[in-house]
Amino acid sequence: MKTTWKDFLAPLSLVILLFVLWEWIARLIGMTFILPSPIQVLGKLWEIKGILFLVHFPATLLVIVTGLFISVVLGVGLAVWMRASRIAEKTFYPLMISSQTIPIIALAPIFVLWFGYSLWSKVAVTILITFFPIAVNTFDGLRSSSREFKDLLLTMGATKKDLFLKLYVPSAIPHFYSGLKVAVTLSVIGAAIGEWLGAQAGLGYFSRRMMTQFDGAGVFAPIVILSFIGISLFLGVTLLEKITLKWRETE
Amino acid sequence: MSNSALEFKDMSFGYPYENDLFMELNVAVQPGEFVSIIGASGSGKSTLFKLTVGLEEPTRGSIRLDGEKKANRLGHVGYMPQQDLLLPWRSILDNAALPLEIKGVSKKEAHKRIIPLLDEFGLNGTRDKFPSELSGGMRQRVSxxxxxxxxSPILLLDEPFSALDAITKVSMQEWLLQQWExxxxxxxxxTxxxxxxxxxxxxVFVLTETPIKELKEVTVPLNRPRRLEDLYSADLLEVKKDLMFELRSTIT
Incomplete structure (x- = not known):
């Protein structure tokens, strides 16, 4: 099905409506430091664009990209290992699931103790929060092909390596992308939390600093950029998926 | 005398903790022969296929290909599954290339061998399409x-046309006979x-009793090439009636 401008009409109208409502309520209350109006936030964004885009945006982006990269390597690596070895699966799978019950935000201060205010304390939080969706989705994907396909390849004389490369990996790729989509949006949260707790630069750090100064618009301005990063990353993954999985469009 | 293409010799098989499905079965299929195995659901057809292609090993006795008892039959019997089982992420060309790739033929060489065959198999114009873009009949041709x-000189076809509509099915049967010739x-x-x-x-071999000790064998009284109307000749109807009764008795 082709997407047309009509598909965007409903969500766009809703967003505009909400912003108008927000603007109206904010003006009614009239306390900028608690509830700045959207126009005030945009004004602030324009006013401090220099420092936001030259200092804090690159700092946060570096955390996100580094964290995501390591997460993909570790997550895919563990998924492959669990698929290849029954013992690895039995050992890590339950651990991985139960690890998700640990509130990562509560753990984050520990990383500040370990790594200080360096890049790595923030990267560690980002990895913790993005690792799970990548590993679990990839692993489920590696297991998703049916028994019949496996039997068919075996009758062709396929080795374990053939099964893995020609069957398990290709059938895992759509699942991997699903995991990655969740992970990229979470990565923004991870980076922001990390920066909240201890940093010298970054959008999360800047937002918090503005809060201590009762600058409501200053709190929201970096959040707008954070959300923009999340949306861009998501669209980027979707585009990559479209390009690499042409066959899915025919289904 | 030449060796049988496939021979079951005193073959017995049963899944662990279950009664034997096959007991000292002896069957031989000659090279170039077209043999059908027929049976109701649950009569052991799928087990017979697994044994033939080598996904299962007999508990006693042996299965020989071209007179040889191979330690591993996997990769020596061509198998065509019931669903087409084309890999959805591979183009038609690459799907056809799969068995060659697994045998270690390079992709380029494989493509060179397949492209002329596409026409011969009635698949011209499909090489870069994905399986989901093809009809059921076309997909079975690719399969x-x-x-x-x-x-492999011996091919095992496991109910390949059972999911097709009646008209497509008949034309695929005629097509298969041409290809086989x-x-x-x-x-x-x-089937x-x-x-x-x-x-x-x-x-035609009929799977009747369990455990299966022998296959009831019927020689089809028709010459080749066959036409659809041959199915209504008096001789054949007689054979068909016998077969139907035989099969029905296995169900009740």
Whole structure:
């Protein structure tokens, strides 16, 4: 099905409506430091664009990209290992699931103790929060092909390596992308939390600093950029998926 | 005398902790022969297929290919599954190339061998399409091409047309016979459709009792090439009636 401008009409109208409502309520209350109006936030964004885009945006982006990269390597690596070895699966799978019950935000201060205010304390939080969706989705994907396909390849004389490369990996790729989509949006949260707790630069750090100064618009301005990063990353993954999985469009 | 293409010799098989399904079964299929195996659901057809292709090993006795008892039959019997089982992420060309790739043929060489065959199999214009863009009948053609490309002299077809509509099914059967006459391979065709078995095969084996000690064998009284109307000749109807009664007795 082709997407047309009509598909965007409903969500766009809703967003505009909400912003108008927000603007109206904010003006009614009239306390900028608690509830700045959207126009005030945009004004602030324009006013401090220099420092936001030259200092804090690159700092946060570096955390996100580094964290995501390591997460993909570790997550895919563990998924492959669990698929290849029954013992690895039995050992890590339950651990991985139960690890998700640990509130990562509560753990984050520990990383500040370990790594200080360096890049790595923030990267560690980002990895913790993005690792799970990548590993679990990839692993489920590696297991998703049916028994019949496996039997068919075996009758062709396929080795374990053939099964893995020609069957398990290709059938895992759509699942991997699903995991990655969740992970990229979470990565923004991870980076922001990390920066909240201890940093010298970054959008999360800047937002918090503005809060201590009762600058409501200053709190929201970096959040707008954070959300923009999340949306861009998501669209980027979707585009990559479209390009690499042409066959899915025919289904 | 030449060796049998496939021979079950005193073969017994049963799954662990279950009663034997096959007991000292003896069957031989000659090279170039077209044989149908027919049976109701649950009569052991799928087990017979697994044994033939080598996914299962007999508990006693042996299965020989071309007179040889191979330690591992996997990769020596071409298998065409019931669903087409084309890999959805591979183009038609790459799907057909799969068995060659697994045998270690380079992709380029594989493509060079397949491209002329696409026309011959009635698949012109499909090489860069994905399976989801093809009709059920076309997909089964690709699946058969892939089976032929396994390079095995003996092909096992497991109810390949059962999911097709009646009209497509008949034209695929005629198409299969033409292909078989061209390729000269040995074909074992598993089905539950009596008409299909009679129309295609030289001999029909019937799976009746369990455990299976012998296969009831019927020689089809038709010459080749066959036409659809042959199915209504008096001789054949007689054979069909016998087969139907035989099969029905296994169900009650």
């Amino acid at each position: 058969f091409l892939r089976t032929v490309l396994s390079g 061209k390729q000269g391979s040995t074909i074992i065709f598993i 539950h459709d009596v008409d299909e078995a009679l129309f295609l095969a030289d001999r």
